[in-house]
Amino acid sequence: MERVILSEVLDQLHLESPTFRRLTMIKFYYHPSPNPAKVALFLEETGLDYEVVPIDTRKGEQFDPAFLAINPNAKTPALTDGDAVLFDSTAILLYLAQKTGRFLVDKTDADRAQMLSWLMLVATGIGPYGGQAVHFKHFAPEPKEYALNRYTYEAERHWGLVEAQLGKGRYMVGGTYSIVDMSVWGWARAIPFIFGPDAWGQYPNVKRLVDEISARPAAERAAALASKYSFKQEMDEQARQNMFPQNKRLATVAKI
């Protein structure tokens, strides 16, 4: 009898020990950019216990072997939850939403279908095309008119779809705040950077959603992560090499 009680006490101590908590706590591999922001918002909204691991992509930390073992795609965000290892912001949002049962819109097949469809539109349209539009607008060398026009056009078209959807209701899907809105929020804050300072005029409903979400305490905490850790700001030669590794091939071609 005494032995049973002792082992229960030891189990309890073990489960609540700082070492055990550190080993099992969610680790969130973070950089202050749009895709990690979606996950930061979810973690803050749910109050899940998590530890931030800053990954400074301008310094090339995404290529550290220890990080590549978690995300072979060498991008942020990534997340570990015990022995569950995840990369890609949409996969992480779905995993955490299903784990907690929070911020899903899945009461009916029709709701779940819309939730997944819009989530994927953000994942495969809004994110990648916005990212390329930013690249060609701010970072690519001339000549770039063709590529800039193609990606800006597609980015505008995708945001037009989100704008129209938000014209029909307060939130993206099912009249309720969900991971789809969090996903939109992650990228929407970059709209002036993608399209220019007057761009909000084109997207009043997106602006309304962004303002509403940004005013939530969880969103304020998520946004505050950006200044809690120090990340390289300069887009100097080292940063360009880390962010645009494909340019090495151009240099080789130029030398030939």
Ligand SMILES: N[C@@H](CCC(=O)N[C@@H](CS)C(=O)NCC(=O)O)C(=O)O
């Ligand atoms: N599909 C991925 C894209 C991840 C991604 O492109 N992350 C950017 C930040 S928003 C990044 O880590 N860029 C650094 C790099 O490309 O080296 C996701 O949604 O997580």
